Amino acid sequence: MAVLRRVTMESGKITKQSEDFPSWYQDVVREGDLAEVAKIVKGCMVIKPHGYAIWEKIQADLDRRFKETGHKNAYFPLLIPMSFINKEAEHVEGFAPEIAVVTHAGGKELPKDEQYCIRPTSETIIGHFFSKWIDSYRDLPMLINQWANVMRWEMHTRMFLRTTEFLWQEGHTAHASHQEAKEEVTRMLNVYGDFAEQVMAMPVIRGIKTDSEKFAGALQTQCIEAMMRDGKALQAGTSHDLGQNFGKAFDVKFQSAEGREEFVWQTSWGVSTRLIGGLIMSHSDDSGLILPPKLAPIQAVIVPIARKDAEKETVLPVVDKLAADLKAKGIAVKVDDREGKRPGEKYYEWERKGVPIRIELGPRDVASGEAMTKLRVSDDKVKMKIDTLADEMPGVLDGFQQFLLNRALRFREENTVTVDTWDEFKDVFSEGASKFAWCHWDGTRETEARIKEETKVTIRCIPLSGQGPAPEEGKCIKTGNPSKQRVLMAKSY
């Protein structure tokens, strides 16, 4: 039993990651000015401007990818008739415990059959409208996405990772054939995977969820799993093959080219503000947040150093010109010319907020024609020629983006093991520790549950082709029964 350790912190400082990972995480969120716990509303958070700006960048990039793959945005009601939720058996069972119900409205108690729940996800209500909108195979595929908030009554909340209300997007599509639907599931999983790696610099394993971990009501759930810096896994996105389950529950039928009446094949897929939690736990350090340039609201900050008016006169015009040049190159640049704060204080502040690169520009630099620059992750400052700095900056930022991805990949490799014996397995996961472990599993729910019960370790996914070790026969780590391939095991968020 881990007793909560009191970590003495100086004001405005961050608990060391190695001392207490959860405290570190909270400190980074606070010091980065990303969000705060709402307190007045149980389990909810306020996403502050700097945190929301990151979400907006995530949204912008993903939205473009969704549109490029043919999807259109729409918006469905927040309130869903309770009767809808009850229509799909597995769906009810999965979501019932975490649903908030509106029982009173207009000053009166609503009759049982007129009560609403606040959406935990929108498969049901969208199924209802799909059934109205879809008549023939010519209406298919129906490719809809919704940016929305959802609510799930969680017992245990953590900022960005699990809150009662959260922001996400949910894609919902309907297709004429199962094959087409499966292709959609894969397509969107790849959109997520590419986004995670190229934009978030967060490497992911693409895989399939076991039956016990899949979405309530789906035939199959595919996922991307990322390793956090404590070795735990974060499910960062999911893409579901819903089969005809919701089609049947909501009578979503179409007339095929051959004139037959058939149920549609549906998919749904989503990522949430949880991605921000993943971003934090993939890259950040004891000095605070580290953002990949592609998601940084401020990519470069210029700190002018000028104490006297005469120095300001020489420095500030150079700073302004450099800022303009950077802007012209498409760089999100911020000049921190606040009075009354010393340069050092500004350096720390922007580091905590995750700005990828800092440029220091003072009288000496103007004289020499070189500015001091410092990447968020390096210990050394580098001199760059002021004249060519703006031209070089896109390349520097690209390099930084790549560096973060490579570093995260290396970290994952160093913390990924192949395990074949139960003793070794228990050792890897002893005392709260976690790694990614490729292990054989006999494919049964019972074994999966036993492993989880004894070690807290879950099967994160069965890797898709090329995402894990090549399939090979083996024996289950727990039971010794035959296994056809290794699966990814880890503790998870």
Add this chain to the structure above:
RNA sequence: CGGGGUGUAGCGCAGUCUGGUAGCGCGCCAGCUUUGGGAGCUGGAUGUCGAAGGUUCGAAUCCUUUCGCCCCGACCA
């Protein structure tokens, strides 16, 4: 929901055991001096002590109830 913590100024905390009317550091405001890695001095502002009830002449402190947050379980994006 169980176990363990915790709630006092914007942030971090002391004060609670042993009741006497609230303090420290940082931050904030003003002024001067400063300014290339968290500045110094002087002066100043800020609290319904999580909430509600009770005991008491008197409650941050004792009692009861309640709410939030954190950690560990049970459940989940």
